[in-house]
Amino acid sequence: MTHALSHFPIPAIAERLIADYYVPGGKPADEPFKSVAMPGVQPGRALMDLTVAANFAEVFLAKEGHSGPVGINLLEKIQVATLSSLYGAMLAGVDYVLMGRRHSALDPGPRSTGSPRARRPS
Secondary structure, eight states: OHHHHTTOSOHHHHHHHHHHHOOTTOOOTTSOOOOOOOOOSSOOHHHHHHHHHHHHHHHHHHHTTOOSOOEEEEETTOGGGHHHHHHHHHHTTOOEEEEEOOOTTTOOOSSSSSSOOOOOOO
């Protein structure tokens, strides 16, 4: 992770994240990971920075050692983190972005005949 963050285009953010989260040698197995804020309608700057850097690192590391395309898959239902996630992936040169969701009204059910699921009257 520190390797990817050493290439992050905003060094001050990378340095702060390493200072806040990196544990040389790894954390003890019986200790929990450091908690972070949950995404919300008004995410704080620290969470946005972490989301951008995490997505940058994911794409940066996935692109290493080959020339093939790298894509990310974002869930439509987690909208509050979408822009930060996209920004980080774009900074790392992501090639493809997939985004979608399964709509319950169009769900054909458990691999049946493919016809829409029948709904019982209330």
